[in-house]
Amino acid sequence: MANLDDNKAIDINSLSLKGKSDIADYLIIATGTSSRHVSSLAQKTVDDLKKNNIKNINTEGLDKGDWVLIDGGDVIIHLFREEVREFYDIEKLWSSSIRLNSSKI
Secondary structure, three states, X not given: OHHHHHOOOEEEEEEEOOOOOOOOOEEEEEEEOOHHHHHHHHHHHHHHHXXXXXXOOXXXXXXXXXXXXXXXXXXXXXXXXXXXXXXXXXXXXXXXXXXXXXXXX
């Protein structure tokens, strides 16, 4: 997602979940430099999804900014502070998924 890159998210990873999960087709994981940065990234991402006519967007964790989950239907986005991302290590959980270039999503 260009929005995350443009807003200085760190270590953006995109994973294909097609055929591996019923919850979504794609998973995007990125890091912000602070709680405020994570919350800002999340709000800008939600705004971008709305501009692209994505309906029924749900968020969790926006008030704290440590870990924000954005459910965009076919795309699930996890935004973390660095320490929180390292602790939960979502990439390891989905390690059998295919990493994608973000331009493919």
